[in-house]
Amino acid sequence: MILDIYKDALEYSAKDWKTLVILGVMCFFSFLLLPIFLITGYNYRVIENAVHGIINGRDPLPGFEDLIDMFVDGIKVVIVQIAYLLVPCIVFIIFALIASQLADFASVAIMVIGCLITFVLVVIACLMNQMGICHMAYNEGAFTKAFAISEIKKVVDDIGWFKCIATYLGLIIITVVISAVVTSIIYAIFMVFGISGAVLGADPSGIFILGLLFNSAITMFIVGPYLSIFNSRSIGLLYTMQI
Template sequence: MILDIYKDSLEYSAQDWKTLVILGLMAVLSIFLLPGFLISGYNYRVIGTAVHGIINGKDPLPEFNDLVSMFVDGIKVVIVQIAYVLVPIIVFLIFVLIASNLSGILSVVTMIIGSVITFILIIICCLMVQMGLCHMAYNDGAFSKAFAVKELMKVIDDVGWVECIATYLGLIIITLVIAIVVTTLIGLIFSIFGFSGLLLGADTSGVFLLGTFINWLVSMFLVGPYLSIFNARSLGLLYTMQIE
């Protein structure tokens, strides 16, 4: 089932290169902050399509339109992410504060316990963020559903903790592999041209600069957006496993 999710999402994300370019442009403009919310909003739409669809359901990519609604959704997504991320941070800081008032072995033990608990909370909160966004999308954007802890825990229980964690880790690995392979291949191609030119006595500094620019261009406008859609689609489909 997990492999089916990956296969569907990899194919789904490659449907329309124009959408990838638009998302890439938004990523570049995110230095002004506001376009970043549009990216989050669009990925939320991808999740919404997934949670109301099925694996290999041939769903189309969402339209990049109604920017005000997309922007509002993006804000909601960021708020949900920040809220859950704060939980392990606050817990860790509490342990740091306690440890700072202790000495010797007690301080060390306290920090070890705090680190273990924080690590566990990070895993739980990562799952809660993703399932929270899916649950919100499934319930027509009801913001409170992203924080319905009991409902979210039931969703994760129904899908399976092992399946959720395995899928999440798989997404991280696939994302890193695709990003590394693409950038390495482009870098290798231009390096071969560059060093070949050097052997012939030519000035190839421009070749290396061009390679760096092409790598950035491909990563920003194709690979990055593709992987963000891939992740959003995969997590949305993972959510549907508890509905079936």
């Protein structure tokens, strides 16, 4: 079932390359901050389609109409993400403050324990956060549903904690592998050009810089948006496993 989710999401994310470019342009202007909420809002729409769809269905990619609504959805998602990460952050700060009042071994021991507890809380918070966003999307965007802890926990219980964590680990691995493969291929091509130019007596530095710029462009306008949609689609489909 998890492999079916990955297969669906990989195919779904490549349905419309123009959408990837549009998201890439938004990413390019993300230093203005406002486009970040539009990107997040679009990913929310992907999740919304997924939680109301089925694996290997014929769901189309969301459009870019109603940008104001998409922007508002993006703000809601960011607030949810921040809220869920507050607890691990507060716990870490508490342990850091306690450790700062101790000395030597006791301080180190407290920090190690604090880091381990914080790590566990971060994993739980990230999982609950993503399922919370899916739960909000499934319930017609009701913001309070993102914090309905008992309902969200039941969703995760029904899916299975191990299956949820395994799916997330798989997403991380796939994301890293795709990014690494694309980057390696591009660098390999431009390295061949650079070496060939050097053999012919040309300065290869310009080719290497061009390769760096080309790789950055491909990552921003194609790979990044593709992986963003892939992850959002996968998370939404994971949520449907308990329905």
